[in-house]
Amino acid sequence: MIQKEVTGLILRATNVREADRIVTIYTAEEGIVSALAPQARSYKSRKMSSTQQFCYGKFILERRGEYYRILDADLIESFFGMRDSLEGLALSSYFCEVLEDVATAEPGRDLLRLALNSLYATAEKRAPRWKIKAAFEIRLAAIIGFLPDILSCSECGTRNGDFLFHIMDGFLQCAACRQKQIDERREEPDEGRAHIVCPLSSGAKDALIYCIYCPVEKLYAFRLAPEDAALFARAAETYLLHHLERSFTTLEFYKSVEREQP
Ligand SMILES: [Zn+2]
Known part of the structure; x- marks a missing residue:
């Protein structure tokens, strides 16, 4: 044996x-x-x-x-503190369901550290749940191979202003380049898949970048204006779910009980 x-x-x-x-x-x-x-x-x-x-x-x-x-x-x-609230328990269940979906029989230290960090932060209320959730989603996507290229506009290279985040191709387009595309009536490149975009402010973009590249133990050490927070949270969730090509029953349940939204 x-x-x-x-x-x-x-x-x-x-x-x-x-x-x-x-x-x-x-x-x-x-x-x-x-x-x-x-x-x-x-x-x-x-x-x-x-x-x-x-x-x-x-x-x-x-x-x-x-x-x-x-x-x-x-x-x-045991992350006992997460059981204090239904919302915390629901979010923790979502983390576990996602991990089970993406896990393979390969050693996964980075994923495990991210999961433990997220469960600990939820249990100890180290950050608002929406922040823990979005940080988990975008960081996990990057770890499993869906690293988006969102440092700057893919066309002109600007890092400031408002952007569209092209979810499936994982790149950014600034508002000026978007307008130019519309004026010139250029079509979206059609690669036979759904074309999904999320609006991103500069602040929301910087938060996503931070969550991808920061040391995992500092995952929540960033500030966001309320209007940026909603864009950040939506982009992170949309990005992960579309790349995994599915949703999760635990996520639906979490959303049905969570009242604190960014
Ligand atoms: Zn641009």
Whole structure:
């Protein structure tokens, strides 16, 4: 039997049989892993508290044919504070659902750090939820290979003023270049896919750039005017969902309970 120790975050936990649990863990070492936690729900089990959704811990796994069994588990962090509010819990569920969707069997330290950072900030209320959400969305998109080119207008190179963010191609067009395009009646390049644009102010653009390139532990250390915040949040969500080509039930639920919008 091969045993290994991994460090990871429980994205999903499903109760099976009388006392067992099947969990999906996002690990630093192996990417996404499914494992059976036998007797996880029995009264005496040490594993009980560490194999619930959102738990981050160390797990000793043993390979049994197609799947792993959890032999032992040690809780590192449970992000307990997120359970104070339905909104916080809903947002955390969204982070886990996105991670499960994009995760592969490759080591994913950057994604794991981003997820832990986002859950911690949500639990400890380190920033408004809309900010934690948008920062997660744009940073995650960049990590998994959808890095947008939004430092400046793709045509004239300006970094100031109002922009259109061309979502699928991931580039910026300033208002002046946009007007020129309309005046010259140039068509959008048609590559057989939906043409989606989000308006971006200079401030909203700078916030997106910050979230992509800053050290992950400083992810929320930026200021935004209220009118920029709404553009920033909309662009981040639109960008991620269109590149993943899907929405998430947890996101719909979060939106149905969240009243604090940027
Ligand atoms: Zn331009």
